[in-house]
Amino acid sequence: MATMNMIQALNSALDVMLECDPDVLIFGEDVGYFGGVFRVTDKLQEKHGLTRCFDAPISEGGIIAAAIGMGAYGLRPVPEIQFVDYILPAFDQLVSEAARLRYRSNGEFWAPITVRSPYGGGIFGGQTHSQSPEAIFAHITGLKTVIPSNPYDAKGMLISAIECNDPVIFMEPKRIYNGPFNGRHDQELSTWANHPNADVPTGHYTVPLGQAATVREGRDVTVLAYGTMVHVALEGIAEAGVDAELIDLRSIVPLDIEAIVTSVQKTGRCVILHEASRFGGFGGELSALIQERCFYHLKAPIGRVAGWDTPYPHAFEWDYFPGPGRLARALHAAMEH
Numbered sequence: 001m002a003t004m005n006m007i008q009a010l011n012s013a014l015d016v017m018l019e020c021d022p023d024v025l026i027f028g029e030d031v032g033y034f035g036g037v038f039r040v041t042d043k044l045q046e047k048h049g050l051t052r053c054f055d056a057p058i059s060e061g062g063i064i065a066a067a068i069g070m071g072a073y074g075l076r077p078v079p080e081i082q083f084v085d086y087i088l089p090a091f092d093q094l095v096s097e098a099a100r101l102r103y104r105s106n107g108e109f110w111a112p113i114t115v116r117s118p119y120g121g122g123i124f125g126g127q128t129h130s131q132s133p134e135a136i137f138a139h140i141t142g143l144k145t146v147i148p149s150n151p152y153d154a155k156g157m158l159i160s161a162i163e164c165n166d167p168v169i170f171m172e173p174k175r176i177y178n179g180p181f182n183g184r185h186d187q188e189l190s191t192w193a194n195h196p197n198a199d200v201p202t203g204h205y206t207v208p209l210g211q212a213a214t215v216r217e218g219r220d221v222t223v224l225a226y227g228t229m230v231h232v233a234l235e236g237i238a239e240a241g242v243d244a245e246l247i248d249l250r251s252i253v254p255l256d257i258e259a260i261v262t263s264v265q266k267t268g269r270c271v272i273l274h275e276a277s278r279f280g281g282f283g284g285e286l287s288a289l290i291q292e293r294c295f296y297h298l299k300a301p302i303g304r305v306a307g308w309d310t311p312y313p314h315a316f317e318w319d320y321f322p323g324p325g326r327l328a329r330a331l332h333a334a335m336e337h
Helices: 006-020 044-048 060-072 084-098 134-138 151-163 229-240 257-267 282-297 324-335
Strands: 002-004 024-028 053-055 076-080 114-119 144-146 168-173 198-200 213-216 221-225 244-248 251-253 270-277 303-307
Touching: 002 006, 006 024, 006 044, 006 076, 006 151, 006 168, 006 198, 024 060, 044 053, 060 076, 060 084, 076 151, 084 114, 114 151, 134 144, 134 168, 134 251, 134 270, 134 282, 144 151, 151 168, 151 198, 213 229, 221 229, 221 257, 221 324, 229 244, 229 270, 229 324, 244 257, 257 282, 270 282, 270 324, 282 303, 303 324
Parallel strands: 024 053, 024 076, 076 114, 114 168, 144 168, 221 244, 221 270, 270 303
Antiparallel strands: 002 198, 144 251, 213 244
């Protein structure tokens, strides 16, 4: 075991897979010699060579198209899109090719690719470096969408994603890349980002895709979150003084609907927390699934706390960012019913 932040855990996962599987390779913008803009691939080219970890042109469509071809002929590529905001030029390749290949070829070809990408806000990245498009990918049949919230899960789930025979979109919350965050930007942000680094095994292990985790048990209300919002939720629950059960979804496709239903049937209330814009966000799908399965157990309307329906603002980031105070108010509203 070693104490790691999320960057170190992801780097360890890539290192382990490069070491144990000769079919794994990594490529993308600046991931080779430079080690990635966030240093996730640091020293991997030096250790594993130019053919296993290398730079690609600034062409997201080309990066994903090349990865699909590699995967179809037996490799397990792990392409990086430098910021998830820039993945849209590759959207057609992901939707029309990667997600459909196994079905279209009747199982003759596969696309075992893992697309890594930093996502989310909280670092003053502005409107083109802070987006959370997970709901877009969740809508596409054939793609898996994974969003870890801590270093242990990040490493184990990345290894699971690389070993998976289906294409996986692996979103890495850059707000919590470095573990402890020094400094506050407004009154709502105090300790939630100052979570400790985690003890992470140095070797190979997996965390299953599609299995949620109960971060905090409670009786009164269920909070559903993933990624950075898990840490926001912990502080929001403490601020509200409510006995809430916190479920970290960990992956939204596949979704652990059984864990969600079990919790909501126990508490009778639910608040959904995500950073993406509210309208059309994944919280709407979660709300519909809960209403369909838990209607007669609900004691209050399902609540949603999310980003605003605007571009991610640079100057007003903490007004947009769903902080602990906003969650606390939603929890109080749920308990009033």
